[in-house]
Amino acid sequence: MSAQSAARLVLLRHAKSAWPDVADHERPLGPRGLRDAPAAGRWLRDADCLPALVICSTARRTRETWALAAAQLGVEVSVRFDERVYAAEPEELLEVVSEVPQEVGTLLLVGHNPGMEELAVSLAREAVGAAEAGAMARLSEKFPTSAIAVLSCPGSWRELAPGSARLIDFAVPRGAR
Numbered sequence: 319m320s321a322q323s324a325a326r327l328v329l330l331r332h333a334k335s336a337w338p339d340v341a342d343h344e345r346p347l348g349p350r351g352l353r354d355a356p357a358a359g360r361w362l363r364d365a366d367c368l369p370a371l372v373i374c375s376t377a378r379r380t381r382e383t384w385a386l387a388a389a390q391l392g393v394e395v396s397v398r399f400d401e402r403v404y405a406a407e408p409e410e411l412l413e414v415v416s417e418v419p420q421e422v423g424t425l426l427l428v429g430h431n432p433g434m435e436e437l438a439v440s441l442a443r444e445a446v447g448a449a450e451a452g453a454m455a456r457l458s459e460k461f462p463t464s465a466i467a468v469l470s471c472p473g474s475w476r477e478l479a480p481g482s483a484r485l486i487d488f489a490v491p492r493g494a495r
Contacts, residue, residue, distance in 0.1 A: 324470045327415065327441070327483065328367050328426040330358060330387070331434045334463040335379040343404065347382045353493030354464040355383045359390030361491040362426075367468055369426035371396050373414060375403035380428045383464075387428075395426075403429045408437040418475040425475070435461035441469055441478065442485040453488040465490045 333351030347355065362368065368391060374384045376399050388395060402414050411433055418425055427434070438457055457467055468487040471478055 324472045325422070325475065326367065326424040326486075327469045327471050327478070328362070328369060328424060329434050329438050329467040329469070330362075330383070330426060330428045331431055331461055331463055331465045332375070332377070332380045332383040332428060333358065333386070343377050345377070345379050347379055347386075350493075351379065351383065351463065352386070354491065355386035355493075356390050357491035357493040358383070358464050358466060359387030361466060361489055362387065363391050365468070365487065365489070367424065367426075367466075367487075368393060369395055369424045370422045371398065371418060371424075372426045372428060373398050373400050373403060373418075374428040375399070375406075375430060376401045377404050377430070380404075380430070384428045403427065405430060406433045408433055408440050411437050412478060415478055416476045420474055422475070431461055434465075434467075438467040438469065438485065438488075440480045441471075441483040443481050443483065450485060453485050456490075457485060457488045462490055464492065 333355040334348050335345045336348035374380050466489045469483040470486050471483045
């Protein structure tokens with residue numbers, strides 16, 4: 319990443335999970351999640367949000383979300399599974415992000431709420447234009463399963479702090495029913 323360009327942090331909340339009688343960490347995707355996760359991957363590809371690195375929670379539903387989304391990208395992407403992303407608070411997620419090498423221009427975090435939503439809202443500065451204001455309004459309303467927030471982050475990953483980024487897009491891709 320050059321000093322002139324802003325990095326992009328992409329936050330993907332896992333797709334809709336099922337609720338079988340298993341530990342929370344082992345919950346799989348449900349039928350809707352199995353449809354929506356590939357749609358999230360198509361959205362990432364079509365929006366030109368291909369990550370240089372993915373950091374994914376170790377929970378089964380996030381790993382399944384990433385596998386289904388990644389299959390739609392058309393390129394191989396480096397992925398790191400990090401147990402710290404599971405049930406993380408925004409501060410813990412920022413710590414994970416701060417360790418990312420500076421040459422990574424687009425970073426994708428695959429995680430859980432409420433941490434993902436709280437991180438996106440915390441990082442985003444006041445919207446500059448109508449498109450950003452619309453994205454911020456949708457994000458502030460709800461960060462549902464399969465939602466994707468794209469933030470522009472000037473400076474280094476270590477410097478990322480509340481109010482230091484701009485929310486440039488927010489989408490909730492859904493698969494065909």
